Amino acid sequence: MPPSGNLPLTAMIMEKDISLHVLYQNKFSTISGIKSFMNTVCAWIFTDIFQHMMGIAPQVVLNQPLVIPGFPHPLFGNVTIVPRAMDHDFPIGGLWGWHPCNNVTEDERTLFLTFSRGFLVSEDEIREVFTRIRGVCVENVHMRDNVHSGEQALFGRMVLRSVTNVDQAWNGRRVAKYRVNGKHIWARKYERRE
Structure with missing residues (x-):
């Protein structure tokens, strides 16, 4: 090479x-x-x-x-x-x-998100930041379900419409950093743990 x-x-x-x-x-x-x-x-x-x-x-x-x-x-x-x-x-x-996008699983289109402790980040804010930066690309957001009332979820998963959106959001970095309303969101490629 x-x-x-x-x-x-x-x-x-x-x-x-x-x-x-x-x-x-x-x-x-x-x-x-x-x-x-x-x-x-x-x-x-x-x-x-x-x-x-x-x-x-x-x-x-x-x-x-x-x-x-x-x-x-x-x-x-x-x-x-x-x-x-x-x-x-x-x-x-x-x-x-054949087309490469025909057989993409949901896991391949998913990012793992983490949030700053003390700053509650809502699903709407997550959608807002990614829609503003990448266009309409969010299919679904899954926040941690076992959070007690008034507590903050520290992580979540975001399913994007295509694997191309994952590459765009990740942008070649190990962890991509985003900010919405003064709150930090870190995104990395989701890897399912058995």
Whole structure:
């Protein structure tokens, strides 16, 4: 890779400038796109190769989902393939009807929010600050439910309309800081804890 961070071969294929910086700025959209591509296009085309790689006999029952954990890396989650007969048709829209935003889970579109102690932040204020800065992008806000009357929630989750909104709100930082009515809100990418 050149010292500039540019990816000339990728840029040539995509017919636009692509750099590591652009991929990093759009990290969550990129990861979601790869996951979606693996679970749709690759799972349809390379079913036989996945089965061979996993050491599964080709005569596995057709139409039974086969989950490959953490492929090609745990970051991308599981790939679910469904073995089909060789003459099986592709879904409506064909193979190239695929779009990276088609299979994005709610967790992939969620930010984890924390608030300053002593400054009550309401759901309306959260929506206000993100709508003012990013446009209409908030789908839902979940505040901590076990807060007693008069107490403040110290954290919450905000579901955005798209994973692109997550990249915009995060803006390449580990933690994004926002302010509404003199109150601080810290946002980072939500990671579900089991």
